[in-house]
Amino acid sequence: MAAAQRTYLDYNATSPLRPEVAAVMVRALQLPGNASSVHAEGRAARAEIEDARQKVARFVGAKAKNVIFTSGGTEAANMVLSPSLRRLGQPDATLLFVGATEHPCVLNGHRFPADVVETVPVDGQGIVDLAWLKARLEQASEERVLVSILLANNETGALQPVAEVARLVHAHGGLVHTDAVQAAGKVPVDMATLGVDVLTLSAHKIGGPKGIGAVVLASDQIEIADRLIRGGGQEKGYRAGTENIAAIAGFGAAAEAALAGLDEEAARLRGLRDEAEAHLRRVVPDAVVIGSEAERLPNTFAFAIPGLKAETALIAFDLEGIALSSGSACSSGKVRRSHVLDAMGVEPTLAEGAMRVSLGWKTTKEDVIRFAETCEKVVGILYKRKASAA
Incomplete structure (x- = not known):
């Protein structure tokens, strides 16, 4: 198999x-x-x-x-x-x-x-x-x-x-x-x-x-x-x-x-990142891209979906084959509210749902499309589960 x-x-x-x-x-x-x-x-x-x-x-x-x-x-x-x-x-x-x-x-x-x-x-x-x-x-x-x-x-x-x-x-x-x-x-x-x-x-x-x-x-x-x-x-x-x-x-x-080729690779990653952000906003219109008005690395964006906690969402993405993260990877595998977002004044319930997409040398357009498709699926499942539990 x-x-x-x-x-x-x-x-x-x-x-x-x-x-x-x-x-x-x-x-x-x-x-x-x-x-x-x-x-x-x-x-x-x-x-x-x-x-x-x-x-x-x-x-x-x-x-x-x-x-x-x-x-x-x-x-x-x-x-x-x-x-x-x-x-x-x-x-x-x-x-x-x-x-x-x-x-x-x-x-x-x-x-x-x-x-x-x-x-x-x-x-x-x-x-x-x-x-x-x-x-x-x-x-x-x-x-x-x-x-x-x-x-x-x-x-x-x-x-x-x-x-x-x-x-x-x-x-x-x-x-x-x-x-x-x-x-x-x-x-x-x-x-x-x-x-x-x-x-x-x-x-x-x-x-x-x-x-x-x-x-x-x-x-x-x-x-x-x-x-x-x-x-x-x-x-x-x-x-x-x-x-x-x-x-x-x-x-x-x-x-x-x-x-070698740093400028070209930065431009490639920026294009993929912007495409991923656009897909996210299309499939989840109320998603919030955090720090989007700052000058940023070309490969990175952090986002949160109101009402969803990062811990639950990250597990759902992982089960669908998408590896994302929340905050620093140097916290013993724990998902916790970020000191970075606290310092920025991000509303606590939104900060608890923050996730990060970061791209690199092996990332392709197909990866970005798969992220968008999976995002739509995962968010739909989690919203439905949350509604049924209410």
Whole structure:
């Protein structure tokens, strides 16, 4: 019996592995050497790492020497969001400002005392309040401030004005981190254009392997004095431990693939996303697309259907072969009301029904059509069930 057809629309949680990435990883897995060894086998392993470092650096317009590999985006955020992230010769940061819609790895993963952390509010579209930030920076003129604002929200796709944030923060002598995990590979990401001091990345959002990410520093004048994982001198002492050569090589291959034809792929995904939204509005006229007035990632939209809870709807979609999600995938499989939507002021009963469609490199027009057909079917069944239970 043939397996049931599945339609995967959850790329913001993780992307399927690209075949060219898998091929690179298989080759790297067969290398016998440790990258810290000086013999030929060790040098071959080291070459894989440095080649990948160059590719990841090109991916975000950075220098290879400023790329530090980690186990993923969460570790990367934990590493950099420390009071000891600073310019050489300067004292530690004393305040941390984080956006209200940040990923949990930022909200829960920083290394600052709770009483020196403040939240930058957002508007109804999920965009940070620059006027609030400017005023608060002026009040904190005697403090060393680190500001963390993500580049693109994982739930709604909203793109933040990170370059403007960086200008404001630098004018007051502070530092800026951006979590670029969701944005990289979907929109152009260039460190010089953004003006940030450090950004963080993850491979599995762009068709690379899970369990590998990176910290990218703007220059060698930025340091993290308090290292998160201590031991040997790997990754220039920033991240101890024998390197995961296969995953690093896979990250490099994924970065190279995602960068090639980026504009064309973004246009393709935007067309599919807009078509999916149009189908949704046609088959469910009262559906609400959340944050639709903001500039968004080309592959993402969040929606809610009044009267339907996400937990019930996601199970119904899954039974019909459609993989969607609700909120962040980093909540132990639980469906709960999103802190992102709460920060945006979305009405609680609507927020409880929010779901996310996110497209990627394997998504086709047929996938979008199947989503629309399934949406009509699922909503009809759930509305009928709800009416009969009333």
